[in-house]
Structure formats: C-alpha cells, structure tokens
Amino acid sequence: MNDRWIEVADRVWVRRVERLDQSLGLVVGDDCCLVIDTGITAEAGFAYATAIRELTDLPWQVAYTHDHFDHWFGTAAFGESAVWAVGDGAHYVAFGDEQRKAWASKFRLDGREEDARRIGGTRLVPPNCRVQGAIGLNLGGRTVVLRQVGLAHSDNDMVVEVPDAGVLFAGDILEHGAPPSYSSAYPIEWPQAVEFLLSWKPKVVVPGHGEPGDYWWARAQARDLAEVARLCTEVAQGFLTEDEAAAHGPFGPDSMREAIARWKALTPPAPEPAPRPDPALTPPPPVVVYEVFDYQVDLTR
Numbered sequence: 282m283n284d285r286w287i288e289v290a291d292r293v294w295v296r297r298v299e300r301l302d303q304s305l306g307l308v309v310g311d312d313c314c315l316v317i318d319t320g321i322t323a324e325a326g327f328a329y330a331t332a333i334r335e336l337t338d339l340p341w342q343v344a345y346t347h348d349h350f351d352h353w354f355g356t357a358a359f360g361e362s363a364v365w366a367v368g369d370g371a372h373y374v375a376f377g378d379e380q381r382k383a384w385a386s387k388f389r390l391d392g393r394e395e396d397a398r399r400i401g402g403t404r405l406v407p408p409n410c411r412v413q414g415a416i417g418l419n420l421g422g423r424t425v426v427l428r429q430v431g432l433a434h435s436d437n438d439m440v441v442e443v444p445d446a447g448v449l450f451a452g453d454i455l456e457h458g459a460p461p462s463y464s465s466a467y468p469i470e471w472p473q474a475v476e477f478l479l480s481w482k483p484k485v486v487v488p489g490h491g492e493p494g495d496y497w498w499a500r501a502q503a504r505d506l507a508e509v510a511r512l513c514t515e516v517a518q519g520f521l522t523e524d525e526a527a528a529h530g531p532f533g534p535d536s537m538r539e540a541i542a543r544w545k546a547l548t549p550p551a552p553e554p555a556p557r558p559d560p561a562l563t564p565p566p567p568v569v570v571y572e573v574f575d576y577q578v579d580l581t582r
C-alpha cells in the first residue's frame with residue numbers, strides 16, 4: 282500500500298500511511314485547515330506536509346490526539362503553528378524524550394541503525410495551546426470541536442469532531458484491523474468514554490490506525506472494550522482466572538493479558554491486614570468498679 286488520501290466527507294480528508302497503518306487527518310475550512318496528528322518521524326511529517334500542500338495552501342494548525350510518539354514526532358515539518366493538545370508542553374517534552382531514547386535503543390538493538398538515527402534525531406515540538414474540556418475552533422465557515430476525553434487509551438486523549446460533516450477523528454481510542462493498545466490505557470474507564478463520544482452518532486469514525494469506519498463499527502468496538510473491562514473486573518473478584526479471561530478476551534489473548542496487567546498496575550494493592558496482637562503482650566482490659574447506691578427517699582414525710 283502506498284500512502285493515499287481518502288476524502289471521507291466534504292473537505293475532510295484521511296491520509297492512510299503505510300507505516301503502522303496510520304490514519305492522519307485533515308479538515309479544511311475557508312480560512313485555515315486543521316492537521317490531526319503528524320506521523321512517526323520528521324521524514325514522515327515532511328511527506329505528510331507535502332501531501333497536504335497538494336490539496337490546500339491555507340495556513341494550518343495542528344492537533345495531537347495523544348502523546349504517543351507515532352502521532353506527533355512529525356511536527357517539525359509544520360514550522361511555527363498553533364499546536365493543540367490535552368497534555369501540556371512540559372509533559373510532552375519529558376515523555377517525548379523518554380520515548381525517543383527508548384525507541385532509538387530498541388532499533389539499535391534490532392540492528393536498525395538508520396531508524397535509530399532518525400528517531401533519535403527527532404526535534405520535539407510540544408503543544409502550545411492546551412485543551413481542557415472542549416473548545417470550538419473556527420476554520421472559516423466551519424467549526425470543529427476539540428474534545429478532551431478523560432481516561433481511555435491514555436490519560437490525555439483528545440478527539441476532533443467535525444459536526445457539519447458527521448466525522449469523528451478518534452485517535453487510538455478506536456483501532457481498525459489491529460487490537461487496541463492497552464499499554465498505557467485505563468481498561469475500566471475506556472468503554473464509557475467511547476460511548477459518550479459516540480452519543481452524537483457520527484457518520485464516519487476515523488481510528489488512529491486502520492481504515493475509517495462507520496457509527497456501527499465504532500459501536501461494536503465500544504461493546505468489545507466494555508467486555509474487556511468486565512473480564513478485568515471478574516478477574517479482580519476472583520470469579521474468573523486470568524487464563525480464562527485471556528482465552529475469551531474479544532481482542533485475543535495477548536491484548537487481554539496486556540489489559541489485565543495494566544489494570545493491576547493501576548490498582549493499588551489491598552492493604553495488609555493489621556497484625557493480630559500477641560495475647561502475652563496485650564495488657565488486660567481495665568477493670569471498672571461501679572459503686573451502686575440503692576436508696577429510697579420517702580417524699581411523703
């Protein structure tokens with residue numbers, strides 16, 4: 282597959298990228314356009330920016346669906362621009378640096394020197410406009426909504442809604458063709474977040490990876506995410522073993538095990554029961570002496 286454009290609605294585009302099967306977004310208004318995620322490396326971002334310039338020469342703003350490197354390491358190609366995200370700039374710089382080092386050493390260990398050099402040399406572009414709750418962004422003649430999700434695929438997910446076209450850019454909250462990633466997710470809260478986001482019944486739902494789908498596809502995935510949450514809860518209650526849950530997870534055993542491991546990491550361990558006191562060392566209970574007075578007063582005298 283070569284990288285290609287899909288126009289999913291009037292002036293709403295999805296760039297299907299071969300690497301990681303990514304879906305990047307573009308919404309074009311009368312005055313400017315919004316770029317949703319920028320790709321995995323500076324080179325990928327440059328290729329994406331070039332492809333955008335084939336469609337429009339309007340100025341752009343950028344939105345990050347979340348802080349995973351494959352969604353924002355391409356931003357250096359977009360120059361100075363407004364960059365919207367839920368997480369703040371300091372978080373993006375710190376976490377971006379961590380991911381850059383981790384992936385560079387992983388590629389180096391795998392003998393992929395060129396990839397290691399590329400990702401290691403990425404210039405991080407942190408967001409400069411912060412989204413809390415939801416904001417409407419006027420692109421000229423059309424307004425898109427940037428919406429903070431809460432806890433789902435990560436703790437800083439943001440979706441982009443294009444109400445006039447019925448399109449929802451969901452980031453990695455939904456995935457098509459691959460199981461959703463639970464590595465930094467919130468398995469219990471995730472399905473509720475998706476149900477809320479689908480409550481306006483978007484016609485087209487664009488996942489972070491894989492082909493765009495429709496409302497019913499997204500709804501089915503929300504149901505599967507809810508089943509994962511339920512299996513995690515039943516493991517916690519001792520009703521199911523981890524092996525049983527893994528065998529019946531809707532996204533396959535590996536995803537289910539990843540979800541359980543993540544859920545455990547998020548759940549504080551049960552407090553240790555208080556030690557039983559040693560009777561030999563326990564002081565006896567205090568002896569209380571009651572003085573009982575029993576008398577009658579004859580009020581007739």
Ligand SMILES: [Zn+2]
Pocket residue numbers: 347349434453462
């Ligand atoms: Zn992600």
